[in-house]
Amino acid sequence: MTTPxxxxxxxxxxxxxxxxxxxxxxxxxxEARTGRKITISAVSARSKxxxxxxxLADYAWExxxxxxxxxxxxxVFVELMGGDEGPAKxxxxxxxxxxxxxxxxxKAMLAHHGQELAEAAENxxxxxxxxAAVAGGIPVMKALTEGLAGNEIxxxxxVMNGTxxxxxxxxxxxxxxxxxxxxxxxxxxxxEADPNLDVGGIDAGHKLALLSSVAFGTQVDFDAVELExxxxxxxxxxxxxxxxxxxIKLLGVAQMTGRGLEQRMSPCLVPDxxxxxxxxxxxxxVVIEGDSVGQIVLRGAGAGEGPTASAVMSxxxxxxxxxxxxxxxxxxxxxxKARPAKAAVPAPYYLRMQLVDKPGALAKVAxxxxxxxxxxxxxxxxxxxxxxxxxxxxxxxxxxxxxxxxLAAMTNTSVVQGDPVAIRIExxx
Amino acid sequence: MTTPxxxxxxxxxxxxxxxxxxxxxxxxxxEARTGRKITISAVSARSKxxxxxxxLADYAWExxxxxxxxxxxxxVFVELMGGDEGPAKxxxxxxxxxxxxxxxxxKAMLAHHGQELAEAAENxxxxxxxxAAVAGGIPVMKALTEGLAGNEIxxxxxVMNGTxxxxxxxxxxxxxxxxxxxxxxxxxxxxEADPNLDVGGIDAGHKLALLSSVAFGTQVDFDAVELExxxxxxxxxxxxxxxxxxxIKLLGVAQMTGRGLEQRMSPCLVPDxxxxxxxxxxxxxVVIEGDSVGQIVLRGAGAGEGPTASAVMSxxxxxxxxxxxxxxxxxxxxxxKARPAKAAVPAPYYLRMQLVDKPGALAKVAxxxxxxxxxxxxxxxxxxxxxxxxxxxxxxxxxxxxxxxxLAAMTNTSVVQGDPVAIRIExxx
Numbered sequence: 081m082t083t084p085x086x087x088x089x090x091x092x093x094x095x096x097x098x099x100x101x102x103x104x105x106x107x108x109x110x111e112a113r114t115g116r117k118i119t120i121s122a123v124s125a126r127s128k129x130x131x132x133x134x135x136l137a138d139y140a141w142e143x144x145x146x147x148x149x150x151x152x153x154x155x156v157f158v159e160l161m162g163g164d165e166g167p168a169k170x171x172x173x174x175x176x177x178x179x180x181x182x183x184x185x186x187k188a189m190l191a192h193h194g195q196e197l198a199e200a201a202e203n204x205x206x207x208x209x210x211x212a213a214v215a216g217g218i219p220v221m222k223a224l225t226e227g228l229a230g231n232e233i234x235x236x237x238x239v240m241n242g243t244x245x246x247x248x249x250x251x252x253x254x255x256x257x258x259x260x261x262x263x264x265x266x267x268x269x270x271x272e273a274d275p276n277l278d279v280g281g282i283d284a285g286h287k288l289a290l291l292s293s294v295a296f297g298t299q300v301d302f303d304a305v306e307l308e309x310x311x312x313x314x315x316x317x318x319x320x321x322x323x324x325x326x327x328i329k330l331l332g333v334a335q336m337t338g339r340g341l342e343q344r345m346s347p348c349l350v351p352d353x354x355x356x357x358x359x360x361x362x363x364x365x366v367v368i369e370g371d372s373v374g375q376i377v378l379r380g381a382g383a384g385e386g387p388t389a390s391a392v393m394s395x396x397x398x399x400x401x402x403x404x405x406x407x408x409x410x411x412x413x414x415x416x417k418a419r420p421a422k423a424a425v426p427a428p429y430y431l432r433m434q435l436v437d438k439p440g441a442l443a444k445v446a447x448x449x450x451x452x453x454x455x456x457x458x459x460x461x462x463x464x465x466x467x468x469x470x471x472x473x474x475x476x477x478x479x480x481x482x483x484x485x486x487l488a489a490m491t492n493t494s495v496v497q498g499d500p501v502a503i504r505i506e507x508x509x
Numbered sequence: 510m511t512t513p514x515x516x517x518x519x520x521x522x523x524x525x526x527x528x529x530x531x532x533x534x535x536x537x538x539x540e541a542r543t544g545r546k547i548t549i550s551a552v553s554a555r556s557k558x559x560x561x562x563x564x565l566a567d568y569a570w571e572x573x574x575x576x577x578x579x580x581x582x583x584x585v586f587v588e589l590m591g592g593d594e595g596p597a598k599x600x601x602x603x604x605x606x607x608x609x610x611x612x613x614x615x616k617a618m619l620a621h622h623g624q625e626l627a628e629a630a631e632n633x634x635x636x637x638x639x640x641a642a643v644a645g646g647i648p649v650m651k652a653l654t655e656g657l658a659g660n661e662i663x664x665x666x667x668v669m670n671g672t673x674x675x676x677x678x679x680x681x682x683x684x685x686x687x688x689x690x691x692x693x694x695x696x697x698x699x700x701e702a703d704p705n706l707d708v709g710g711i712d713a714g715h716k717l718a719l720l721s722s723v724a725f726g727t728q729v730d731f732d733a734v735e736l737e738x739x740x741x742x743x744x745x746x747x748x749x750x751x752x753x754x755x756x757i758k759l760l761g762v763a764q765m766t767g768r769g770l771e772q773r774m775s776p777c778l779v780p781d782x783x784x785x786x787x788x789x790x791x792x793x794x795v796v797i798e799g800d801s802v803g804q805i806v807l808r809g810a811g812a813g814e815g816p817t818a819s820a821v822m823s824x825x826x827x828x829x830x831x832x833x834x835x836x837x838x839x840x841x842x843x844x845x846k847a848r849p850a851k852a853a854v855p856a857p858y859y860l861r862m863q864l865v866d867k868p869g870a871l872a873k874v875a876x877x878x879x880x881x882x883x884x885x886x887x888x889x890x891x892x893x894x895x896x897x898x899x900x901x902x903x904x905x906x907x908x909x910x911x912x913x914x915x916l917a918a919m920t921n922t923s924v925v926q927g928d929p930v931a932i933r934i935e936x937x938x
Contacts, residue, residue, distance in 0.1 A: 102659055102801055112726060112839050113658050211656070217802040219656025226832070227640070227648025229542050230531055230822025297541060355808065358787065372531055372815035372822075373646040379784065379806040386801035393659025393801075403655070403832045410542050
């Protein structure tokens, strides 16, 4: 293993440039650790002439990532373009057909096409690695796939979209509403071109689907992730949660239940003294629970040039060292199709609704909840100057199905204005 | 790779039994993930007839771990006896001579003999793996050696002795002194046979030395770890620290400085709102900082049957999967001998001393500190009914050498009773 490992890097955005920078800066370290040189043969990006702050003249240029992927002087195709279809997928497939290992940071592509790509790669004796696709610099795919492989995984949770966590923690810190913080995040360049990827939970949902697959030995199934964004969260919700000792996080939860695989990405209340509750700003956290190990918490930067490039490098280094592993931890053909289970595990919920100010309104709401089998743990009605009053309710444990019935019935009463907000209170252990 | 991977397990204490239990309970899962069966050929322990709660009749019994290590039907020697010399080392050496890979949880053996064992194993094309030796169930060796291998590591920190953290957090929670909590930990079976391994910081120091070696590409050098136990910590220290927004932890810190490799295992003040500060009870935490990734925090159970066995299994699974890595992340013969640097990095310190109650005493102490170039950030003198008064001082940043000079000079004044206590305030980032 003394021949160099030769890379072709497609995509020279933040992450691609970060990878080039590490390979140039840490050449000696990488050689000491892998026993061979790691070199770049060729690169590809949309615009050749843009100054990216790193010298690229040593590397061949390809306009077409597919051509890059097929080059004879490329051993590993490093896909850092993004997008679930189009050039990223075309070039990844071309790389596999040409016998190249693949390293990618592309959660969307793998969440949608991971199964077919993994099967193709494994058929050809190749690997696809994607540490950078999940939780940025945190080596979570490695921890789950290898470090905790002796465990039956019981639950995986994570705050994996830094932008959402930034918005939620800044709402609390600066006393501004969701829209103001959304605009601020936009100005800071924190949002994807389609912001719904962030605030709608899609990006984090992609990551959760990948974690689920490895954790439970199931085919990645992004369509089964129950998605709920943070757009409906108000400062009042954050304050009310804080009053009760909770914080609101966009939390992903995947767990195998008797009724099937539950995958949720939605706002949740978590105790403010828990590691998840204390997570500020753009930091990510993944919590993995296994039958033997108990709970493992991993925390670090979920995005940014250095952290994401660090994760890409770990995959490249594994390949350089000859550490070769199936994409989802076991042969793709042995992954089961999981039955999706909608929020099967009962939990307490936080409810917020606007109640018209007339006698018996609260009684009506309580009756509707009672009829649906939802019992009330705590209730709070705030003072008001309007013709309606905000009411907060914390329920005892209830299934989402029962709760949804109660919420539907509530809109049929004449006492609740608009749609009630329901946020799950997650028992984070 | 469809032949079974056959283990010989030496040591059937908590961890050994845990490993047997996982292999029996999760046989299908392990086969799905590794593509082969993982079987136990033979076991060895001090007493054959003891009921350990797991059936052992399927496995051959060896009284002598050396004989176990050499058996033809053993592919991997799993050393779970402990002890830096004696049977553990003899059997590990015998295993290597017999061509067996080694998985061990033995931090003492590797901290003292890691270099020679690694060289012997690598000469023979064998691996020694020891995830369970450091921070129990936390997959930290894998995170550091593989997941963050693209980084120049700048600092590694950790709370890695659950017993010490239990004593320190319980002192604060129950308002009892060190001796009472030491006795309680003893009764609960939390202490090693030689309690100094725990409260003297030796056990955690072993772990730090192993982390250092991988982090900095240096030969493991436990003798260079500056060790200081928690025995001198009083409830007053804990309260004073809390008053100032800190908590006291037995914290390991390793960092490469211009003057050499600094390895310290000692009580430190850390901010109570930091992840390290919030660590309660027996939980472990390791913080890794790299030039690209920034700060990664890993948290989980540092001891116990399940967590430690989980770590042992991850090493066994790696071997079953054909993932083979040098013991310290690069060939042992390429590891540098580091120059040890005594607390090279300046830091603020917390000082507690007992001052005789006479005019000018405080001025004398301040003068001694000033003469040694130690400047004072905060000072607090508590009310007292005695002939002496406790005085707390927080210094500005100072080197340990300058501080030690000041402390030595202080004992030569007639105003300080006994030895002053000095606790570093670590900037945990």
